[in-house]
Amino acid sequence: MRLETRRLLDRAFSSLGLIAIGVMALALVVILTPIIVRGSGAFIFRSTIEHRKVMFDQWDRGNAGRLETAKAEVAAARQPVYDMLAAFNTELDAMPRADRKPYKQSLRDLEKALAGLLGPVPGERTPVLIRQQYGATRWDRTQIKLDDVLTTEEWDYSDPTALGKLVRTPRVEQFRGTKLEPLFPYVEQNIKAMMQPRWTCYWQFLFDTSKDSHIFGGIGPEVLGTIYLTLGAMFFAIPMGVIAAIYLCEYAREGRVISFLRICISTLAGVPSIVFGLFGLAFFLNTIHISDSKSVLAGALTLSLLVLPTVIRASEEAILAVPRAYKEAAMSLGAGRWRTVMTVILPAALPGILTGVVISMGRAAGETAPIIFTAAVSVGRPLLPLEALSQPTPALSWNIYNLCTEHEAVDEIRHVQYGMVFTLVAVVLLLNVFAIIMRARISKKLRG
Amino acid sequence: MSAAIEMKRASSFAGHAEEDFSLHPAHVQTEDFSVFYGNFEAVKKVNCNFPEGMVTAMIGPSGCGKSTLLRAINRMNDLIPSCRAGGTMTFDGENIYRKDIDVVSLRMRVGMVFQKPNVFPKSIYDNIAYGPRLQGIKNRNDLDEIVESSLKQAAIWDEVKDRLTTNALGMSGGQQQRLCLARALAVKPEILLMDEPTSALDPKATTKIEDLIGQLRGQYTIIIVTHNMQQAARVSDLTAFMYEGTLIEFGATRQLFTRPREKQTEDYITGRFG
Amino acid sequence: MKPKAHSPKRSLVMNASTSRLRRLGAFLGQGFLFSVTSLSTLTVFFIFYFIAKDAFPFFKLEGFREFFTSTHWYPSGHPAEFGAMAIFFGTGLVTLGAVAVSVPLGISAAVCLSDVLPFNTRQIVKPVIEILAAIPSVAYGFFALVVFAPLLQNHGGIVLSTGAWLILTPILSLLVIVLGDLLADRFPEALRRKARWICTLTLGAAALTGMMMLGNHLSAIQIASGTNALNVSIILGIMALPTIVSVSEDALQATGRELREGSYALGATRAETIMKTVIPASLSGILAAVILGVMRAIGETMVVWMASGNASRIPEPWYNMLEPVRTLTATIAGDMGEADHVTGSARFHVLFAMAFCLLTFSFVMNLVSESIVRRSRKKLGK
Ligand SMILES: Nc1ncnc2c1ncn2[C@@H]1O[C@H](COP(=O)(O)OP(=O)(O)O)[C@@H](O)[C@H]1O
Numbered sequence A: 001m002r003l004e005t006r007r008l009l010d011r012a013f014s015s016l017g018l019i020a021i022g023v024m025a026l027a028l029v030v031i032l033t034p035i036i037v038r039g040s041g042a043f044i045f046r047s048t049i050e051h052r053k054v055m056f057d058q059w060d061r062g063n064a065g066r067l068e069t070a071k072a073e074v075a076a077a078r079q080p081v082y083d084m085l086a087a088f089n090t091e092l093d094a095m096p097r098a099d100r101k102p103y104k105q106s107l108r109d110l111e112k113a114l115a116g117l118l119g120p121v122p123g124e125r126t127p128v129l130i131r132q133q134y135g136a137t138r139w140d141r142t143q144i145k146l147d148d149v150l151t152t153e154e155w156d157y158s159d160p161t162a163l164g165k166l167v168r169t170p171r172v173e174q175f176r177g178t179k180l181e182p183l184f185p186y187v188e189q190n191i192k193a194m195m196q197p198r199w200t201c202y203w204q205f206l207f208d209t210s211k212d213s214h215i216f217g218g219i220g221p222e223v224l225g226t227i228y229l230t231l232g233a234m235f236f237a238i239p240m241g242v243i244a245a246i247y248l249c250e251y252a253r254e255g256r257v258i259s260f261l262r263i264c265i266s267t268l269a270g271v272p273s274i275v276f277g278l279f280g281l282a283f284f285l286n287t288i289h290i291s292d293s294k295s296v297l298a299g300a301l302t303l304s305l306l307v308l309p310t311v312i313r314a315s316e317e318a319i320l321a322v323p324r325a326y327k328e329a330a331m332s333l334g335a336g337r338w339r340t341v342m343t344v345i346l347p348a349a350l351p352g353i354l355t356g357v358v359i360s361m362g363r364a365a366g367e368t369a370p371i372i373f374t375a376a377v378s379v380g381r382p383l384l385p386l387e388a389l390s391q392p393t394p395a396l397s398w399n400i401y402n403l404c405t406e407h408e409a410v411d412e413i414r415h416v417q418y419g420m421v422f423t424l425v426a427v428v429l430l431l432n433v434f435a436i437i438m439r440a441r442i443s444k445k446l447r448g
Numbered sequence B: 001m002s003a004a005i006e007m008k009r010a011s012s013f014a015g016h017a018e019e020d021f022s023l024h025p026a027h028v029q030t031e032d033f034s035v036f037y038g039n040f041e042a043v044k045k046v047n048c049n050f051p052e053g054m055v056t057a058m059i060g061p062s063g064c065g066k067s068t069l070l071r072a073i074n075r076m077n078d079l080i081p082s083c084r085a086g087g088t089m090t091f092d093g094e095n096i097y098r099k100d101i102d103v104v105s106l107r108m109r110v111g112m113v114f115q116k117p118n119v120f121p122k123s124i125y126d127n128i129a130y131g132p133r134l135q136g137i138k139n140r141n142d143l144d145e146i147v148e149s150s151l152k153q154a155a156i157w158d159e160v161k162d163r164l165t166t167n168a169l170g171m172s173g174g175q176q177q178r179l180c181l182a183r184a185l186a187v188k189p190e191i192l193l194m195d196e197p198t199s200a201l202d203p204k205a206t207t208k209i210e211d212l213i214g215q216l217r218g219q220y221t222i223i224i225v226t227h228n229m230q231q232a233a234r235v236s237d238l239t240a241f242m243y244e245g246t247l248i249e250f251g252a253t254r255q256l257f258t259r260p261r262e263k264q265t266e267d268y269i270t271g272r273f274g
Numbered sequence C: 001m002k003p004k005a006h007s008p009k010r011s012l013v014m015n016a017s018t019s020r021l022r023r024l025g026a027f028l029g030q031g032f033l034f035s036v037t038s039l040s041t042l043t044v045f046f047i048f049y050f051i052a053k054d055a056f057p058f059f060k061l062e063g064f065r066e067f068f069t070s071t072h073w074y075p076s077g078h079p080a081e082f083g084a085m086a087i088f089f090g091t092g093l094v095t096l097g098a099v100a101v102s103v104p105l106g107i108s109a110a111v112c113l114s115d116v117l118p119f120n121t122r123q124i125v126k127p128v129i130e131i132l133a134a135i136p137s138v139a140y141g142f143f144a145l146v147v148f149a150p151l152l153q154n155h156g157g158i159v160l161s162t163g164a165w166l167i168l169t170p171i172l173s174l175l176v177i178v179l180g181d182l183l184a185d186r187f188p189e190a191l192r193r194k195a196r197w198i199c200t201l202t203l204g205a206a207a208l209t210g211m212m213m214l215g216n217h218l219s220a221i222q223i224a225s226g227t228n229a230l231n232v233s234i235i236l237g238i239m240a241l242p243t244i245v246s247v248s249e250d251a252l253q254a255t256g257r258e259l260r261e262g263s264y265a266l267g268a269t270r271a272e273t274i275m276k277t278v279i280p281a282s283l284s285g286i287l288a289a290v291i292l293g294v295m296r297a298i299g300e301t302m303v304v305w306m307a308s309g310n311a312s313r314i315p316e317p318w319y320n321m322l323e324p325v326r327t328l329t330a331t332i333a334g335d336m337g338e339a340d341h342v343t344g345s346a347r348f349h350v351l352f353a354m355a356f357c358l359l360t361f362s363f364v365m366n367l368v369s370e371s372i373v374r375r376s377r378k379k380l381g382k
């Protein structure tokens, strides 16, 4: 081969590696960007008058006087819509029966779409479900609901060889020549006056309970549940893990028993997380009946087993990194083994142990599979600490799954889903960044 | 660089006449004492007396077992899993390798200073108070007193008295080593073991440590390992020369450096090997 | 002689009762430490025992045959059918896909980290890997389901052909240049320059046409459902990357400088040094890394549950990554919700049987990777 070709290959080889790293960084960016951008939309967004109504009715937030004025303004802007509907109804009544029929279904569809946008017709009986009591609360949802009002969508399956095709037609076509024809341009042009969009920071999203299965409100119970589960898991995992690490590093004599224990630890680290979940179900709930139903306690215990190997390894590493000289100095001053560990080795290893603990916390907070059968429920109220012993809880990780697969109105609550993912990812990343910085400082200290 | 010439200056510094040290009461005594690492015999059947209140230097080429023998005196070798001892070593008349010996009490009576300064990553005060606290001294006044007197004994009090609460790792190497000495003294030991205490220090700091050893002579039995023959000549009353685990010669420093009895000793101090 | 500074002597000899107390204390203390340690490590046996305990009733009730050889999975039917072959197949397919994504990328990145990048850059890249590893699996699953699946479903052809172009362009252009060079070497000296141009150009043109045809073919594809094996494989591949990168980087680093310097001294380029000496020397470590990556992919639940489509059938043809599949973990997660009120039925136990298979597999894989790592460490130590 020519030298140039060899050089070229060499450079190509290096750039292959760089590309791989670039792809990794790109993947990180691609995954995090929508989560961050749309996730922050759960907190900061353009809210409509409907959002303010919800806040006032359900959480007593906002200024009553100003809300009343706004409501009056909005009602005035919406009145023509209802007037036109009423006029159309009179028009219908005057029509011969045969002409009336085709309009009936279209009118019902239109009324439904309008209710989705503006909420129930004023003066009519208030619906039972909270979700039917209000129109679109967010400006982005308003756009979609407006689109529902303005156009109809239909799937066309006429060509059996291809996939179905979506056909969109303006809804106004259905009402050509009637009193309703001007309704559509009116709604389109006056949507701002009818909804009064305004930038809002809904920081209470983090703490509010949800209303009507997450269609309104925040993720308070989930956040609290995740905190309980994580802290609970660490409550069990830290003592066990640190003690095991102390034993393995400072007391155990290398031999068969120890290498056996080490194999156990690495096996434990390799057990799939769903298997931990099944074990938690089979052992904590079905065998020793730690609680009658799923509970935070059972979930925390299961999670603690999951993070145990990480805690042990990190602690071991931190303990082994403590200079031998410290140990010898303490011993030569007459400290026993236990005293040496407690007064010299553990304090010196603490930052390293803490780093591992923080990383494990991130892991415990984000794991879903182990808590599916042991702790998580879809809807619940915030628990008191003592209730955690016997009650299940909603949790961020589980509810992300639940809301984007099993919820009855998946598309309506995208912002809640994104908000949850954003919160969870933010928590985990903050923990990890904290650990990374801490480790950098430790290694700097060790180096110089 | 002849050790013999250096010797003249040193002995005047030490200021003691030649004595028959075998008359002094032995503080630590070994009989056929051996140390093994696994199957490897690092110290071979050593017999010697370390007399009370004297400074004894151990010299010899690297790897000859000096540290091993020194660490045997406060049983630091117990920390090494493969290490075993044979023969007897008595301290104050007790065989310290007997089963019912309390290693913790032993180590409190036998202080040690290591090759590299190994201060704890704690404040200066906590470093010194570490040993006394282990002994159960909690009273703040008592601790203050011990800290002050130990630091004064180690001639470092004036340098650190205004920053006792700062982290000891911020001090210079020489200061750290003197702090280690003060820390060992705070336990009020009878014997001080020093394993090449100046090998990591610059000449100035070395001089300070050597001066300190001179001041502590008489109050403590000091055993110092050094690879530096001049240092041995300067600071010690007695010198032990070891080679490949065997104690070749043991006697008054002056005599060993000027009129060695063994051929190997002579070769070593005149720099013909090692 | 100066007065002695030390306090009254403490006795070296412990009296019998102190000694006994001390020894008892030490024994109890160590015993406590040992029991906590073994308790936490032997949990693994608890897990094995309790999974096996609930798994065996299934095999007793239904036997092995149907479970491993049939593809009919109707656990709630009358009569219930428990053929899990398609599920095993789905697990394998998705894992293979993940390996195909993560192994080339991961090893290239590891090589780059250990041999190409300067120290400071490495310090920046490592946190990226750690963060990639830290993102919760449910967040990956959410991304796969809510962002990636609609993208595949609506713009599948474009995504596929762009992907193909991105992957194949650098590889093919390298191949063309090298092949052109090798071919030209066969010509006599005088003609070589011209021959090189001609060869390279012809090969390049051929490669380009091939690429165009492939691109057209791919962009005509319509993906029926974005939740399919391809989606899951890519996401799982990204999730397995951090493991593969960090473990194989450790293996590459462990080979040491001497080996590299030996090769450089003989006039080898960096690429040759790495390909011909470093990688062969650290092959076992890299293998262990791949095994760990495979374990991560097999054991993952949330991503596959959310984005694999959960169809319990073998795709047509079997390698068709664009069809939905179903995996063991997703089946356990998804079916236990319906099965746990029929605790004790075959429907309940079959999920434990699956978990037992997973557990056994990961245990064996773990032992294999441990022994590989241990053996290679011994070899390097010598
Ligand atoms: N922990 C150990 N394990 C095995 N062998 C050791 C250990 N420490 C020292 N040795 C061996 O014992 C011999 C004496 O070592 P040492 O006492 O440290 O020598 P010195 O201090 O005189 O240089 C050396 O040959 C050394 O290799």
Ligand SMILES: [Mg+2]
Pocket (backbone or CB within 6 Å): B066, B067, B068
């Ligand atoms: Mg030594």
